């Protein structure tokens with residue numbers, strides 16, 4: 001082991017992270033886990049009896065039974081067995097804090113990192129664990145060597161907090177932000193590619209930020225094609241895949257983005273505080289973590305592995321989350337989520353005689369369906385306030401948790417579908433919106 005790397009971590013016993021990540025899969029010996037984990041004893045047959053829908057809500061989640069929860073996309077929903085694992089790690093940590101942090105933590109983090117890298121199809125040396133997508137995006141944006149007049153291309157659908165950070169970076173470096181507009185409803189992927197081509201042809205773009213699945217308008221972006229187009233024009237690409245891990249079959253080496261960030265605490269259902277950053281090998285030396293600590297100067301993965309003393313239990317609980325996905329089958333889980341989201345979206349559009357914000361095949365675990373015009377009384381304007389008010393009525397009067405979005409002068413509902421949802425959930429939503437429309441109609445006409 002490289003003695004200097006040990007000293008870099010300020011400890012006699014810290015392991016060399018880069019070295020542990022370089023060991024081949026055949027030769028790698030994982031560290032021992034000091035207790036038995038949920039799911040690790042299940043055989044594939046053992047969970048064959050698991051049905052998706054209401055049964056799995058009770059079996060795997062802590063979600064309230066009576067709440068019609070159609071907003072997994074916002075803050076996810078952690079597997080209860082993974083929360084148990086978090087608690088086990090917390091108790092174990094405190095049983096001998098020195099042993100845990102000084103001797104055991106880094107190899108344990110490398111182990112989950114290696115497993116996650118295998119899950120998303122990349123080399124473990126190209127991926128680092130972070131607390132969330134925000135940390136990862138901050139790290140890339142604040143490391144990127146922007147010069148005055150360089151252009152950062154974002155879209156109208158870019159995540160709000162990222163737009164703000166881009167503004168901040170521009171104010172610090174003299175770079176400029178250009179925002180491309182995607183019009184809704186989207187007709188096909190070519191429409192998106194044309195917008196990108198047109199912007200890139202204007203020149204000076206150094207970095208393009210693409211939301212793989214935008215938060216407000218969850219159309220799956222054709223990122224593979226977009227990466228190729230950017231590369232041909234010499235622009236680097238940062239993909240914000242906060243919603244992608246679990247929702248899509250990620251194969252990062254094949255996709256080959258420059259930078260990719262994602263969250264495990266959304267669709268993968270990990271406890272809060274777990275995400276990752278992928279950086280293409282030749283760009284890694286230019287990226288610093290948003291928080292600099294002991295690993296500085298010891299290599300990409302070492303720099304990110306320790307961001308000061310905090311609770312690393314959620315990261316370590318990824319074992320349970322990945323066991324869950326592998327035992328139940330990622331394709332089977334995604335197939336259920338997609339079919340349920342699409343069936344739900346069709347049910348809503350049929351009940352309200354309304355349209356989708358994009359062709360159904362461009363959606364995955366979420367979909368955006370326009371609300372019927374009747375849900376607005378004649379004197380109301382379609383805006384953020386109207387969206388908020390309908391969302392609040394659904395929450396307070398119907399116990400339905402679902403976001404309403406105001407997009408380019410139209411109101412949409414953004415539905416989510418995870419394994420605990422069933423088509424009957426969307427039936428409830430369809431009825432609730434019709435009854436809100438009916439009540440508004442009656443109230444308006446009584447007041448005349």
Ligand SMILES: Cc1ncc(COP(=O)(O)O)c(C=O)c1O
Pocket residue numbers: 073074132133134135159211213214215240242243263
């Ligand atoms: C597209 C997108 N990017 C980034 C984020 C930020 O994620 P986090 O708060 O976990 O950092 C979100 C959260 O919803 C998101 O939807």
